[in-house]
Amino acid sequence: MDGLTDLEGFAVEIAEHVAVVTMRRPPVNAQNRRFREEIIRIFDTLHDLPDVRAIILTGEGRAFSAGADLKERPGLANEPGAYPRHNRLVRASFDCVMECGTPVIAAINGPAIGAGCVLALCCDILVASESAFLSMTEVDVGLAGGVRHVIRHFGQSDARLMIHTARRITGPELLRMNVVSACVPDAALMDTARGIAREIAAKVPLATRAAKRSFTLTEELPLHDGYRYEQSQTVALSTTEDTKEAQRAFAEKRKPVFKGR
Incomplete structure (x- = not known):
């Protein structure tokens, strides 16, 4: 598949309008430069595939992603320009x-730490x-880092608790906090994610894309401006x-x- 070949840290499977993107960088799917370059290539490619109507992102093995590969970090401070390039990537x-x-569904199968949590x-x-x-x-x-992403999903007190304590917030707690839509037994995770993906894939593809654009573009807009944009989407559709x-x-x-x- 063009754009999705020669992957070292991922596997991509597409069937029945659903793409499953699996992080495969053992032992804990840590994120290094190659990982980041590949995930950009994957999602840019899937963005342009009209036959893909829903995406599931999950991890292979016992972890979703344990975050950044810290082995890369020491060299960043010694090379001028290294940190800006790293942060941009x-x-x-x-x-x-x-x-x-x-639309992308996160099937969180295990620890999602730091950059893995943000992902x-x-x-x-x-x-x-x-x-x-x-x-x-x-x-x-x-x-x-990560505060801005955390406060998109967590209430203010819970976000601060998470950031300041580095505490692990488990699946059942995440459901109680309304951070996740479902918390299920481990063996049922992918079936649950696939069920949601199939529901999305059965809807009008252009409408689901328009809805995602609305979420992305109107998040920081005032109510009047945001709803006016959504109405323009309806007219176009x-x-x-x-x-x-x-x-x-x-x-x-x-x-x-x-x-x-």
């Missing part, structure tokens, strides 16, 4: 998930296994073939056939 490795036009929080829908946890451990190693097909299928009580236009 790190941001892009998160932005590619948030900016991908296709999960960049996804559109989060589901966790009972043995999974999120943790921001930057204060334990004298670093900082109303003339598309897929919207007309969805409305005909609803009236005729049959399954719609979408063409992505």
